[in-house]
Amino acid sequence: MIAVGIGPQRRTSRHLDGLSFEVGEADDLAVLSFNFLPSGFKPYFTSCKAVPTHDHTAPSHPIMLTRVQFEAACKELIATERPVEALNGWSWNEHPSLPNLGFLSRRVFHFRTTQSTSIDSMPTDGVDLEETLFEEDEAASAIAPESFVSCQYVVYSATFQVPAFYFTMHDPKGAPLALANLVRTSLFHPFVFEQTEATSFGLTRPASAFPLLSQGDHPALGTPCWYLHPCETAKCVDELMSELDLAGYAEEQRFVRWLEMWFMVLGSTVNVRS
Amino acid sequence: MPIVQFAPFSSLIQPSFWHELTSLKVDVLRLSDEALPISGSYSVGRSVTDRESGKEIALGCNLSVGSESFDKGYKVTAGSVPASGTFKNYNTIEEFKAADKTALFNQEAVKIWDHILATRDTALLNHFLLITYADLKKYKYYYWFAFPAFVSKPAWEIAEEGWKDAIDEFSAEDLSSIQEQIRSHPSPLPFFLVRNDAKISPVEDYSTFFESTPPSSRTIAFIDPSANPTNPGWPLRNLLAYLRALYPETTSTVRVLCWRDTETHSSSWRSRFGVLEMGGVPSDEKVRPSAVGWEKNPQGKLGPRVADLAPMMDPTRHAIVLSVRKHRRLNYLRRLANQAVDLNLKLMRWRILPSLDLEKISTTKCLLLGAGTLGCYVARTLMGWGVRTITLADSAHVSFSNPVRQPLFEFEDCLDGGKPKAQCAAARLKKIYPGINASGHMLSIPMPGHPVPSASVAQTKAEVEKLEALIAEHDVVFLLMDSRESRWLPTVIAAAKGKIVINAALGFDTFLVMRHGPRGSSVRPNGARLGCYYCNDIVAPSDSLTDRTLDQMCTVTRPGLASIASSTAVELLASLLQHPDGLHAAAPPPNQDPSSHHQDSGGSVLGLVPHQLRGYLAQFRNLHIVGAAYDRCTGCSETVLQTYEKEGFEMMLKAFNDPKYLPTLTGLDKLYDEGEAALESVDWDEEDGDADF
Numbered sequence: 021m022i023a024v025g026i027g028p029q030r031r032t033s034r035h036l037d038g039l040s041f042e043v044g045e046a047d048d049l050a051v052l053s054f055n056f057l058p059s060g061f062k063p064y065f066t067s068c069k070a071v072p073t074h075d076h077t078a079p080s081h082p083i084m085l086t087r088v089q090f091e092a093a094c095k096e097l098i099a100t101e102r103p104v105e106a107l108n109g110w111s112w113n114e115h116p117s118l119p120n121l122g123f124l125s126r127r128v129f130h131f132r133t134t135q136s137t138s139i140d141s142m143p144t145d146g147v148d149l150e151e152t153l154f155e156e157d158e159a160a161s162a163i164a165p166e167s168f169v170s171c172q173y174v175v176y177s178a179t180f181q182v183p184a185f186y187f188t189m190h191d192p193k194g195a196p197l198a199l200a201n202l203v204r205t206s207l208f209h210p211f212v213f214e215q216t217e218a219t220s221f222g223l224t225r226p227a228s229a230f231p232l233l234s235q236g237d238h239p240a241l242g243t244p245c246w247y248l249h250p251c252e253t254a255k256c257v258d259e260l261m262s263e264l265d266l267a268g269y270a271e272e273q274r275f276v277r278w279l280e281m282w283f284m285v286l287g288s289t290v291n292v293r294s
Numbered sequence: 295m296p297i298v299q300f301a302p303f304s305s306l307i308q309p310s311f312w313h314e315l316t317s318l319k320v321d322v323l324r325l326s327d328e329a330l331p332i333s334g335s336y337s338v339g340r341s342v343t344d345r346e347s348g349k350e351i352a353l354g355c356n357l358s359v360g361s362e363s364f365d366k367g368y369k370v371t372a373g374s375v376p377a378s379g380t381f382k383n384y385n386t387i388e389e390f391k392a393a394d395k396t397a398l399f400n401q402e403a404v405k406i407w408d409h410i411l412a413t414r415d416t417a418l419l420n421h422f423l424l425i426t427y428a429d430l431k432k433y434k435y436y437y438w439f440a441f442p443a444f445v446s447k448p449a450w451e452i453a454e455e456g457w458k459d460a461i462d463e464f465s466a467e468d469l470s471s472i473q474e475q476i477r478s479h480p481s482p483l484p485f486f487l488v489r490n491d492a493k494i495s496p497v498e499d500y501s502t503f504f505e506s507t508p509p510s511s512r513t514i515a516f517i518d519p520s521a522n523p524t525n526p527g528w529p530l531r532n533l534l535a536y537l538r539a540l541y542p543e544t545t546s547t548v549r550v551l552c553w554r555d556t557e558t559h560s561s562s563w564r565s566r567f568g569v570l571e572m573g574g575v576p577s578d579e580k581v582r583p584s585a586v587g588w589e590k591n592p593q594g595k596l597g598p599r600v601a602d603l604a605p606m607m608d609p610t611r612h613a614i615v616l617s618v619r620k621h622r623r624l625n626y627l628r629r630l631a632n633q634a635v636d637l638n639l640k641l642m643r644w645r646i647l648p649s650l651d652l653e654k655i656s657t658t659k660c661l662l663l664g665a666g667t668l669g670c671y672v673a674r675t676l677m678g679w680g681v682r683t684i685t686l687a688d689s690a691h692v693s694f695s696n697p698v699r700q701p702l703f704e705f706e707d708c709l710d711g712g713k714p715k716a717q718c719a720a721a722r723l724k725k726i727y728p729g730i731n732a733s734g735h736m737l738s739i740p741m742p743g744h745p746v747p748s749a750s751v752a753q754t755k756a757e758v759e760k761l762e763a764l765i766a767e768h769d770v771v772f773l774l775m776d777s778r779e780s781r782w783l784p785t786v787i788a789a790a791k792g793k794i795v796i797n798a799a800l801g802f803d804t805f806l807v808m809r810h811g812p813r814g815s816s817v818r819p820n821g822a823r824l825g826c827y828y829c830n831d832i833v834a835p836s837d838s839l840t841d842r843t844l845d846q847m848c849t850v851t852r853p854g855l856a857s858i859a860s861s862t863a864v865e866l867l868a869s870l871l872q873h874p875d876g877l878h879a880a881a882p883p884p885n886q887d888p889s890s891h892h893q894d895s896g897g898s899v900l901g902l903v904p905h906q907l908r909g910y911l912a913q914f915r916n917l918h919i920v921g922a923a924y925d926r927c928t929g930c931s932e933t934v935l936q937t938y939e940k941e942g943f944e945m946m947l948k949a950f951n952d953p954k955y956l957p958t959l960t961g962l963d964k965l966y967d968e969g970e971a972a973l974e975s976v977d978w979d980e981e982d983g984d985a986d987f
């Protein structure tokens with residue numbers, strides 16, 4: 021359950037593809053709280069069909085961001101301290117050589133959640149190098165469990181004109197994790213991949229036109245990354261945003277709100293804590 | 295009392311570190327295995343909450359290295375502290391295994407200890423050692439970190455009450471003050487002292503800072519990479535050793551603040567505090583203690599680790615995604631292919647030829663006139679040298695007899711009349727190596743002795759212009775055609791434009807490979823002008839193609855000859871490009887001692903730069919020939935070139951149509967007359983036969 025908000029709230033109830041949630045509005049933050057259904061809770065984002073129970077005067081067209089709007093919304097979002105975990109630790113980066121192609125980035129730690137395959141715990145490949153010539157040390161504690169480093173990016177997808185979440189994950193040796201081990205880290209919520217088909221290069225859902233998770237080059241850095249398909253998240257955010265009354269907001273504020281919502285939605289697939 | 299157990303450092307390597315090491319090794323280090331200084335960094339310990347179990351999981355004491363670790367002016371990010379290190383990369387796995395680890399480790403420990411005693415400085419207390427072996431072809435990196443820490447005998451023990459939260463020892467205001475002082479300190483402060491007035495100072499100021507502070511109010515502190523509540527981080531060990539060495543009287547009991555706070559908006563203080571005591575009679579503080587600290591591998595054993603980056607690089611393990619993103623993946627793989635090709639070439643510079651200028655060769659744009667046996671082999675060999683721009687021109691289509699002798703063609707290329715040879719060859723080059731800039735042009739080269747019918751004049755003019763444009767765009771022209779006279783036009787154009795011309799021609803079991811000399815007007819003073827293909831001719835090139843039998847028409851050669859000649863041609867070019875004088879390189883002096891250094895005696899770093907080579911396959915022998923330029927040459931004399939430059943296509947047309955034009959222009963016709971006259975003037979002594987009978 022994700023619930024954030026301060027101040028007086030107006031609540032409306034919605035059903036969204038098997039999950040019920042409440043969309044409220046505080047003075048300065050959208051409130052999104054998921055109520056768990058007794059039968060289990062699996063938020064997918066294939067078809068978000070909101071069933072309105074009352075009229076709304078707010079505009080409901082999908083919001084397309086331009087690059088400039090994306091940049092402004094990102095900078096506004098990270099400028100102030102937020103109590104939301106998803107928004108912590110991000111910094112704005114410019115493209116190495118070209119203007120207006122910037123993106124958000126941060127580095128977080130994750131760890132293995134279930135026993136992974138032997139790909140990561142590789143032996144020294146037949147090269148027997150074990151040394152036993154060193155004295156025992158009674159003043160050293162046990163080694164901590166292996167942690168993985170994830171470099172995360174929020175970039176602007178020119179194709180879909182919405183933000184996209186790109187990331188890498190590597191082990192302490194500096195080797196990127198294979199997909200099989202990637203999905204077993206604390207980066208992903210356990211239920212996210214339940215109905216997906218995996219190959220070595222991506223995950224797809226049977227009914228979906230697009231792969232959920234695939235490989236691609238970072239749009240600005242050119243380095244190989246994983247990314248979540250952007251229009252899945254964007255579609256959901258649009259649906260959720262259409263329930264909010266944004267009539268009183270300036271355009272820039274709408275985009276900031278939209279981006280906040282985007283992070284929330286992202287947080288239901290990906291563990292977005294810093 | 296329980297012995298203090300310190301949390302060891304865990305190495306954390308960014309992938310960029312390996313990429314940087316690879317470039318460094320290939321371009322700078324090469325075969326050197328000398329120790330290099332590097333830098334790493336660490337920051338306060340962190341823990342994460344496992345969402346599912348609710349448990350707090352302490353992350354390891356990470357000491358991190360990345361590509362910036364090799365930089366001289368290493369700067370840490372805010373909140374981190376730097377650690378200096380010694381780095382040694384071995385050239386073979388055997389050397390890595392056989393390296394005397396104990397000696398290396400002790401060397402670092404001695405370095406740290408001596409530094410403490412000599413400078414009283416804390417700079418090396420978190421110094422580390424890293425040994426590596428990089429298998430660049432398999433993208434595997436073997437490595438082992440060591441974090442030398444002096445062993446305290448007797449061991450340190452934690453007081454009865456154990457470790458507690460720092461907030462239980464210091465007030466919140468004091469902790470905030472300490473945090474602010476750390477943050478505003480001009481340089482990162484891995485170790486510091488704290489007084490009862492919450493002021494902090496570098497450890498080096500111990501005597502003055504604590505002058506009027508009673509021992510019960512003196513606290514030593516350090517940025518603690520451990521997040522474990524009962525285990526302080528590894529850097530504390532050497533800090534304690536430092537204090538024991540320099541201030542033994544006041545440090546048998548030590549108050550320790552493990553600093554673990556950086557963010558300002560955290561709700562609670564994470565730093566820890568404890569009082570440590572020597573667990574017995576302290577040993578002689580001036581004797582260097584033994585040290586421990588080789589990093590254990592994830593299996594808990596003392597041994598090196600392997601980072602296998604091959605799965606990231608190996609295209610077959612990551613199948614290409616069938617989506618619009620395919621081209622991006624291919625671009626990435628193409629970059630990898632480029633690196634691999636470059637690697638092979640750069641290896642030559644490690645030991646064999648450090649002064650080889652590979653860039654010079656790879657950036658040379660080559661035009662290959664002829665995409666037959668010679669053209670295919672020349673193109674392949676040029677690719678081996680890393681040449682990035684190869685253009686082929688040919689007038690024919692691939693025929694059924696071609697593929698076995700012309701290695702860029704396959705059976706399917708012959709079907710349906712056959713693909714155009716030049717374009718087909720270029721496409722095949724791209725399949726072999728996608729990074730190549732290869733193109734092919736269907737082009738017929740007009741020839742002297744083959745008159746141009748008036749209906750075809752416009753087309754011929756267009757062909758000449760196309761050839762002129764191609765030659766202008768490239769640096770080197772390879773003449774690889776199958777007839778003598780077809781080489782004339784490109785010879786003239788290339789000479790006029792000052793391009794390098796490499797000429798290769800095949801007989802049945804003999805070949806000629808030569809370079810054309812520069813044009814007369816550009817020859818340097820005191821330079822001898824070397825000749826071209828036609829310089830030794832006293833007749834103009836004429837029609838050698840019509841009225842030939844089948845075996846005279848096809849260039850019948852011993853199959854091995856083409857590759858020998860082509861390779862020789864490319865290697866001649868490579869040597870020429872390495873020569874400081876390039877196109878103007880003089881011919882090698884005669885009777886040269888084969889063992890002399892070619893660079894010193896007129897050659898290049900690759901060796902000789904001969905003018906002409908004639909190969910005799912029957913004897914497996916090459917003859918080196920020097921052909922001087924001929925001032926009445928139909929191919930490269932100034933008369934011809936200047937007439938071409940003045941009259942252009944008009945002059946060309948005359949040469950194609952009128953067999954007497956070139957001899958007249960150059961004065962060769964006079965030569966015949968002179969020759970006849972000379973013959974006439976010889977006074978043949980008419981002797982009567984001896985009538986013996």
